Amino acid sequence: MRKDFPLALSALALIWVGSTLLPQGSSGPVDLNGFGRLPALVDGRLKPLDTVARTGLLMLQGRQRVVAPGGHTVPPVAWLLDVFYRPALADSYPVFRIDHPDVLSLFGLGTGDAATGVRFSFVQLQPKLAELDRQADLATPVESAIRTPFQRAVIELRDHVAYYARLKYTLEPPEASDFLAELDDPARLAADRTSIESIRDFSLLRVVPPALSPGRPEQWQNVGHVLLGGPDAGTGAADPARRVRFFAGLGQAWRAQDSATFNSQLAGYQSDLAEHFGAVVRKCAWESYFNKAEPFTTSMVLYLLAFVLAAASWLRWPTELGRSAIRMMDIGFILATTGILARMWIENRPPVTNLYSSALFIGWGSVGLCLLLERINRNAVASAAGGLIGFCTLIIAHHLSLSGDTMEMMRAVLDSNFWLSTHVVTVTTGYAATFLAGFLAVIYILRGVLTRSLDRRTADSLARMVYGIVCFATFFSFVGTVLGGIWADQSWGRFWGWDPKENGALIIVLWNAAILHCRWAGLIRQRGLMAMAVCGNIVTSWSWFGTNMLGIGLHSYGFTDAAFYGLISFVATQILLIVLVLLPPARWRSSPAGPA
Amino acid sequence: MRPNVMTSIGKALLGFFNSLKLTVALLILSILLIFAATLDQVHLGVWGVQEKYFRSFFIFTQIRGTGLSLPIFPGGYLLGALLLPNLLVAHFCRFRLSWRKSGIWMTHLGLILLLVGQGLSGILQRDNQMRIDVGQTRRYTESFRETELALIDVTDPDHDRVVAIPMARLEGKDPIRHAFLPFAIRPVAYYPNAQLRPRAQMPSPLPSLATAGLGPDVAVEPTPITYKADDTNFPTAYIEILGKDGSLGTFLVSTMIVERQVLTYEGRTWHMILRPERDYLPFSLTLLKFTHDIYPGTDIPKDFASTIRLRSDDARDDREIRIFMNNPLRYGGRAFYQAGYANNDRTSVLQVVSNPSWQVPYLSCALIALGLAVEFGIHLFGFFRRRPTGESSKLAASP
Numbered sequence: 001m002r003k004d005f006p007l008a009l010s011a012l013a014l015i016w017v018g019s020t021l022l023p024q025g026s027s028g029p030v031d032l033n034g035f036g037r038l039p040a041l042v043d044g045r046l047k048p049l050d051t052v053a054r055t056g057l058l059m060l061q062g063r064q065r066v067v068a069p070g071g072h073t074v075p076p077v078a079w080l081l082d083v084f085y086r087p088a089l090a091d092s093y094p095v096f097r098i099d100h101p102d103v104l105s106l107f108g109l110g111t112g113d114a115a116t117g118v119r120f121s122f123v124q125l126q127p128k129l130a131e132l133d134r135q136a137d138l139a140t141p142v143e144s145a146i147r148t149p150f151q152r153a154v155i156e157l158r159d160h161v162a163y164y165a166r167l168k169y170t171l172e173p174p175e176a177s178d179f180l181a182e183l184d185d186p187a188r189l190a191a192d193r194t195s196i197e198s199i200r201d202f203s204l205l206r207v208v209p210p211a212l213s214p215g216r217p218e219q220w221q222n223v224g225h226v227l228l229g230g231p232d233a234g235t236g237a238a239d240p241a242r243r244v245r246f247f248a249g250l251g252q253a254w255r256a257q258d259s260a261t262f263n264s265q266l267a268g269y270q271s272d273l274a275e276h277f278g279a280v281v282r283k284c285a286w287e288s289y290f291n292k293a294e295p296f297t298t299s300m301v302l303y304l305l306a307f308v309l310a311a312a313s314w315l316r317w318p319t320e321l322g323r324s325a326i327r328m329m330d331i332g333f334i335l336a337t338t339g340i341l342a343r344m345w346i347e348n349r350p351p352v353t354n355l356y357s358s359a360l361f362i363g364w365g366s367v368g369l370c371l372l373l374e375r376i377n378r379n380a381v382a383s384a385a386g387g388l389i390g391f392c393t394l395i396i397a398h399h400l401s402l403s404g405d406t407m408e409m410m411r412a413v414l415d416s417n418f419w420l421s422t423h424v425v426t427v428t429t430g431y432a433a434t435f436l437a438g439f440l441a442v443i444y445i446l447r448g449v450l451t452r453s454l455d456r457r458t459a460d461s462l463a464r465m466v467y468g469i470v471c472f473a474t475f476f477s478f479v480g481t482v483l484g485g486i487w488a489d490q491s492w493g494r495f496w497g498w499d500p501k502e503n504g505a506l507i508i509v510l511w512n513a514a515i516l517h518c519r520w521a522g523l524i525r526q527r528g529l530m531a532m533a534v535c536g537n538i539v540t541s542w543s544w545f546g547t548n549m550l551g552i553g554l555h556s557y558g559f560t561d562a563a564f565y566g567l568i569s570f571v572a573t574q575i576l577l578i579v580l581v582l583l584p585p586a587r588w589r590s591s592p593a594g595p596a
Numbered sequence: 597m598r599p600n601v602m603t604s605i606g607k608a609l610l611g612f613f614n615s616l617k618l619t620v621a622l623l624i625l626s627i628l629l630i631f632a633a634t635l636d637q638v639h640l641g642v643w644g645v646q647e648k649y650f651r652s653f654f655i656f657t658q659i660r661g662t663g664l665s666l667p668i669f670p671g672g673y674l675l676g677a678l679l680l681p682n683l684l685v686a687h688f689c690r691f692r693l694s695w696r697k698s699g700i701w702m703t704h705l706g707l708i709l710l711l712v713g714q715g716l717s718g719i720l721q722r723d724n725q726m727r728i729d730v731g732q733t734r735r736y737t738e739s740f741r742e743t744e745l746a747l748i749d750v751t752d753p754d755h756d757r758v759v760a761i762p763m764a765r766l767e768g769k770d771p772i773r774h775a776f777l778p779f780a781i782r783p784v785a786y787y788p789n790a791q792l793r794p795r796a797q798m799p800s801p802l803p804s805l806a807t808a809g810l811g812p813d814v815a816v817e818p819t820p821i822t823y824k825a826d827d828t829n830f831p832t833a834y835i836e837i838l839g840k841d842g843s844l845g846t847f848l849v850s851t852m853i854v855e856r857q858v859l860t861y862e863g864r865t866w867h868m869i870l871r872p873e874r875d876y877l878p879f880s881l882t883l884l885k886f887t888h889d890i891y892p893g894t895d896i897p898k899d900f901a902s903t904i905r906l907r908s909d910d911a912r913d914d915r916e917i918r919i920f921m922n923n924p925l926r927y928g929g930r931a932f933y934q935a936g937y938a939n940n941d942r943t944s945v946l947q948v949v950s951n952p953s954w955q956v957p958y959l960s961c962a963l964i965a966l967g968l969a970v971e972f973g974i975h976l977f978g979f980f981r982r983r984p985t986g987e988s989s990k991l992a993a994s995p
Binding site: 041043044045206217218220408419468471472474475478479482485486487489490491492493494495496497498499500503504506507510511513514517518520521523539547 | 616617619620623624627630631633637642645650714717721723890891892894896898921922923924931933935947948949951954957958961964965968969971972975976
């Protein structure tokens with residue numbers, strides 16, 4: 001039984017992973033998945049409506065699930081359909097998250113007014129929207145670096161309300177009761193001109209494909225453009241108008257909850273679209289499937305499991321639990337690799353393009369290195385470190401995804417796949433390795449100080465790993481930093497400009513070099529090496545996140561700035577670990593290494 | 597006995613610079629310096645930080661109330677000046693030239709080159725810009741920070757004669773004379789940054805120092821120098837023009853005044869303007885077309901590009917070039933980068949850098965990267981070869 005444990009666990013994990021990857025049918029009779037796969041041009045990228053719904057909800061309320069006032073759960077795409085076609089109903093869904101107590105009191109609301117804690121509906125906000133607007137206007141002229149938490153909260157909430165309001169002006173005017181009939185009646189359409197102009201000017205989504213396939217992305221139009229014959233309406237306008245009728249018809253069916261009509265109309269439209277815009281439709285279908293499969297969430301759980309199993313293996317069943325930990329890491333790693341590859345294919349980009357994908361990649365790189373290390377030294381130490389880093393980076397990635405679409409377009413100066421794939425990938429690998437050295441040191445310290453499990457052999461093998469990884473980190477962070485300098489020389493004419501992010505990378509290089517030179521000079525031995533490696537965690541986390549926080553102002557961290565407090569508490573734990581490692585060896589429960 | 601004293605001082609110095617502890621100390625001091633400089637960028641801006649932290653031997657702090665400045669931390673130049681001999685001594689005294697040490701050798705040689713190259717860049721690099729409208733031809737670039745007082749003799753309709761005086765000369769007190777100028781210029785007052793307002797709008801303006809030109813109608817309010825990236829300094833000065841028979845009046849000049857002030861003397865007409873320092877090129881650039889693409893449905897810039905016609909004075913070059921993001925034009929010892937745009941996409945802003953040592957970092961970084969790869973490759977190889985024998989108690993350290 002004990003012997004079969006790794007195999008049994010792996011089988012269970014594989015079944016679970018398989019179940020998350022199976023294409024899921026819609027929960028109700030309406031083909032929500034099909035609607036979610038329809039493409040729209042948003043923020044410069046053609047993406048499925050499913051992504052629009054999910055990223056919109058994440059941004060507004062920090063999660064994808066909507067809990068209607070009746071207590072039942074509304075899937076993201078159904079929420080989007082309601083915003084488009086039943087705005088009065090959508091207004092009653094609590095999708096605005098408000099944390100700041102002063103903002104709540106601005107609306108005369110308390111946490112007791114929300115069925116779901118901190119989320120409120122548009123109806124609840126409506127009476128005081130003018131006041132919100134006034135407060136946000138007061139806050140806007142203040143330089144973003146020195147805004148108070150309240151000022152930032154009102155500006156953010158106003159942006160959210162504006163986003164929601166613009167979302168309502170997408171497929172038909174929110175006040176239209178029977179838009180399909182209106183389309184056939186020029187007089188009614190003319191009377192409604194102001195609303196349609198609002199759609200043309202404010203709609204975030206361009207859902208109508210160009211008249212001629214395949215067309216360029218910028219030729220996609222919104223419903224207002226088509227109806228009013230905007231600047232791009234030009235050729236073959238008959239075809240786009242037909243698509244506007246389709247969306248109006250779909251709205252009719254959704255309002256009546258007539259799933260048969262909805263599904264058949266949708267199917268017709270889909271096959272029409274697939275015929276002319278096959279490539280776009282395929283990509284959007286994949287992205288929508290990718291959104292539902294959530295591979296990173298699954299691998300996050302697997303990494304955590306790997307960490308727990310590896311840590312447990314130091315106390316009991318070293319072979320079986322250790323082997324199970326590796327299996328869990330393997331499966332999680334393969335899943336994360338697939339996820340990253342899928343993102344690369346959808347985006348047509350190298351793996352790291354923004355902070356979110358850097359978190360994915362740092363986790364991926366560290367786990368990859370750990371899998372390698374674990375095969376050299378089978379003592380579950382690298383599995384534990386890899387599991388922990390993988391889990392932490394995916395948690396960080398999840399929080400970073402709350403700010404909106406994680407596949408955003410690259411600004412002109414960054415729009416270079418060559419430099420993104422060389423400089424960014426290399427320097428991120430350097431970050432990953434420095435973190436890995438630090439986390440291995442954390443394991444050394446915790447096991448040594450708190451348990452008796454750190455024997456001489458394990459301690460030496462850990463020290464060897466840390467030293468090797470620091471060498472690896474020095475190399476990659478140096479090469480990455482230099483490639484960044486060359487990129488800067490190519491685009492701005494200076495190799496080095498003392499920009500905060502550049503400085504952060506340079507500090508990592510210097511710190512790793514300092515560790516190596518201390519070691520070579522004999523200034524440190526095992527415990528000193530561990531202390532310095534843990535300090536590397538502080539250095540790297542500052543370079544990764546701290547430098548970005550400078551941009552939003554050094555003195556402006558408010559109660560709501562979770563990332564800043566996350567960074568501070570992480571640094572505090574690392575300092576505590578450094579204090580622990582400096583404890584005299586007599587106070588350690590294990591006594592592996594002798595003098596520091 | 598003197599030679600002995602010299603030898604022992606030399607030995608002591610050699611010993612000091614040959615120390616790995618010094619290397620570690622310098623590395624850690626550099627980290628602290630860069631960290632502090634990065635945080636201080638919020639207050640000083642990137643340019644101010646470079647002056648205070650990196651282009652200095654010491655960082656000074658003022659003792660409150662006394663006006664005394666005390667050095668509290670070594671600056672970038674001092675750390676570099678210590679690191680360079682440290683590297684050189686280690687390089688030539690410590691490392692034996694052998695295959696096993698070849699990685700370390702290359703790494704440190706590359707580092708020496710990098711330090712020297714960055715020092716050279718700091719001295720030799722010039723950053724200018726060129727603002728050019730569509731259809732316009734330009735044959736000079738303008739400095740970001742330095743200004744000059746231009747005196748232009750426009751009497752001859754066929755050509756102008758220009759005398760440009762660097763702003764630094766106006767900070768002194770001595771009258772400025774030039775063979776081409778029939779008069780002398782006496783600096784009266786100088787402000788590195790000032791705001792100018794019409795006197796009529798001020799409730800109780802101070803009396804103006806100016807007696808001629810636009811100056812008497814303008815109130816000058818000196819302001820501290822700004823280091824912020826999106827703010828501009830407006831250097832301002834009062835200058836008195838001294839003819840053969842005495843003063844011709846005191847003028848106010850400032851980069852805030854964009855129109856030329858006129859002075860007539862001995863039958864010749866002179867224009868006077870304070871403008872960014874110019875660097876004339878041995879070739880001309882004509883902006884044929886500027887494009888600025890954004891992603892559809894957003895205002896995120898996708899690409900900027902300037903199509904330029906380049907004509908050299910010796911008529912050897914006459915061709916069209918496209919300058920866009922990450923694709924500069926390198927010509928005549930200068931590099932032209934697409935930096936921005938203005939004026940509703942009618943004006944293209946090019947950044948112009950001349951740095952004769954721009955290739956040094958490429959070479960040094962290639963050396964270091966290769967050196968590190970060799971060094972750690974040797975370690976890794978040794979690690980894998982030793983592993984199966986079970987020897988595990990010693991670190992694969994100490995090169």
